[in-house]
Amino acid sequence: MTIQQISSFASGEWIAPGEGARNIASAVTGEVIASAGNNALDVQGMLDYARNVGGPALRKMTFHERAKMLKALSIHLGKHKQAMYDLSFDTGATQSDHMIDIDGGIGTMFVFASKGRREMPDGHVYLDGDIEQLSRNGTFLGQHICTPLQGVAIHINAFNFPVWGMLEKLAPTLLAGVPAIVKPATNSCYVTELCVRIMLDSGILPAGALQLVSGGLGDMLDRLTMQDVVSFTGSADTALKLRANPVILENSVRFVAEQDSLNASILGPDAEPGTPEFDLFVKEVQREMTTKAGQKCTAIRRIIAPEAQVQAVIEALSARLAKTVIGDPKLETTSMGALVSNGQKQDVLEKVAIIGQEAERVFGNPEDFAVDGADADKGAFLPPMLFHCANPDAAQRIHDTEAFGPVSTVMGYRDLDHAIELANKGQGSLVASVITHDPAVARQVAMGAGAYHGRLYFNNRDSMKESTGHGSPLPHMVHGGPGRAGGGEEMGGVRGVKHYMQRTAIQGSPEILSAIGEKWVPGAVEIDGPAHPFTRRYNDLQIGETLYTEPRTVTMEDIEHFAHFTGDTFYAHMDQAAAERNPFFPGRVAHGYLLLSFAAGLFVEPNEGPVLANTGLDGLRFMKPVEAGDTMKVRLTVKKKTKRNDEYGEVRWHVTLTNQDDELVAEYELLTMVAY
Template identity: 40%
Template structure:
């Protein structure tokens, strides 16, 4: 076997996993790229080294100093940007534009946390609210503080964002003073491993502050201790395994989950032509960006029944312009799914959804550019639909089955109340977008849906050229969602630091509280 075996970085050393490992392949050509293996690693030593060496060194720095580390990481990564794009094309099958969503999104997020961290200055702990008197004349008070957790941040990431998925978690963790061990999804581990290698080899971070384990996740959860934290992105089934792991349960390990999500886009009744056009544009974009392999992608598109035919025709026309195939060809606008296994899974999911909805656009019929359909994991955008509110009501599968690819279902609805009730049948999602020209209608719907979403993205003609996009996760806003979406929270500006800190109340005389040292004000 001639493919290179990617090394793991643990306990401050580069270590090869044992055995042949798993081979990563080009999802368009099927060519073998590199191999990964985590077999034989001393995981106990890896976690201990990260806690004791990496954690101690990071906590010795102030927030401002750690922000400088993030800035330096960003500079190193920017210098290797073209290499990352090449890896993404080969390993993820993404076009240049789609690779940018991942890679440039990661760089932007790192830059934001570097700037926010600089504002926290030379403090090493956070003030959580003002001191409160517990006795007469304020002679005895309580001050809530947040201090960095003295454990490891274990990241178990998904395949669709090997760059952003690492740095949107690692930036707030490292800024908080918590060392990181990342286990990227095997299928696309190459980009994550390369980024970690570039940062480690640049000597920016203390030894043990950043580790990467490529291959199987077996044994990782067995290493967890009470002050560690786990952040997982992936399926609800795997999330349940993590939450119920004996170490997580017995040690009360803090866990953040981002899981399945049946995100919705809603064209409210009575919307003007411009709002309807914005709806069509956004649904089509979310179906095709990264071949629909985004946890925030639109899966359910809800429209008034009287507008179903017009919207369906507009969507089919828009999606029909999407060229699919080898991302190396400049004419291609949508590349591949991550591998043939995912390709087959999407086809199986579409077959299930198709039992409850009409096929409006068949992605299997899309001609492929510079790609062999018997090898490439390429599929054109697929649109399903329920033309009547009655058919929509009968379609239970669309609210429970997420097809993780370039697919969505258009649903005819009776009125606003019907739309909002249908959205809630998704049982918690990462994102929902609303479309209309009337501020009052949009505001009322947004608050009605806020409790079952991590983010409500409201699009009116006033922000037609300004909004960040339904599926784009911005570091300034919360990312996560209740219920089916995992019940987790990430980003949201400096709110993200809370996951990596421990809150405590210090009860003392005012002079003792003043002696706690500089406490940064956590301005949200």
């Protein structure tokens, strides 16, 4: 058999394994299939290449340009999925496992590409929150901004998801404008290397944006600065060693960790046998125990059920686990493959022995189980193993020992507070799930266990057809957890992007803040355009371009006509005595939506032109009532421009309505699509 040489990609070059390389065995056959590692890598050169070549190239791009880059990468990877599938079988993963890893990783990158286009500006500065008025007259303001760190992100990934684990970190990093050096776990680095090759060969990424270390990092972490980030996934012991690096501590290097997690699933007190929730609970636990052979950071390790239902859970779960077909992952009939290596198999057995000191094994015998199409002694195979702990209050090791494989422990609870207490004994986890049809149960768990868990997953008969599952981190939501789980957060949409950016408080005049944020701030200079702004195309409009309208007088006839025409005959518009008794109104007043309609009539250019559609308004506020006889006028200012596609962009207008005394009556932001 030809042994594959797994290379690193450093400073723009592929470097083959060298001194210090180690062999990698197939999880299925136990035979050596690859070699990876090179102690001679120029790690300082890699850091310099990322900081001096990759970083500037990425920061030159806008958020939207980087989002388009991510989308192009996702599409390109999607065309090469089969090659990654074929290679991944040697990790012990089945075809369905590949889809979680490879398709899930590509899908995650797609989501970040979409969020970058939808939720971030087509610029270089991300505005974090609203303007803060720091002075009486509004000439001195504050704003928080986020800009890309000017260093490099070091991604240290686990063996269980060689593609998803890389892409879920890489997508927000590149979207932020920061280059990455990826270091996958050696046991499955051959899959990661192929994925990196596919991305680099596409020519989509700028030089220096992505580098790969197949093997050890050497002393790279000793060379980091305050502009760098380390994002780690793995064991708590390893995380502690890395986090304690003197350079990381001295330079306050950002350290994001996702580590050991004793995740729990709680069967609600209402979910008795025969209910859809009970069946769902058993199905979810079985799936989490066997998917990726239980090698998931989000897998269910502790099964918490009402004491009266413990035996029913054991019996139902054992029956489902008995249907698990263990074997060569290439076989279509195989439902659970091997662990990633025989070393990992041995580690799980050692942890099982610890758990066995406090719990009784009620299903699965690691000494006697069948394996289809492979040698159980040579491959890293284990059966799903279910334990029962009769006294979870007195136990300790079931709450602090993670067997990273197809292993879980059932325990009973007396009441819901006891269930919450048991879940929290894990001292911090990535996820806890609650299967219940009772909203009160869900709320009690959220209040009692939320502080101990990064994610709470609730499911029942209403949501189960569309739910993604206990163990599925989604790019829209944060992935991480407190305490034992590492205290970090990944993904979470734009929240994940901010890990690779610096939040800075800026203070100054409206004009200064407008220039920095590329977004007009009230009080900044207004520009008198050469023509009505609705006659001007997207590319011609300038930030700050302003239209002042002629005034319009609001009459009692207008108010009554609008009331009868719309059916909005609320007393404040129609009953003088009742309106006067209302502390907000001096008497009968105009409808707020009448004022908006009149405003549109004042500023709209009716003829066909570049304005294609009004897509909504944000932040509408009514400040002062308008009575019959008052006049109103409108100020319309180009606040922000955002490209949407090749035909048109979004123009956000700041709109104010004032009365005859120049008092602010209403304010909002109008959104329109305008042709280029």
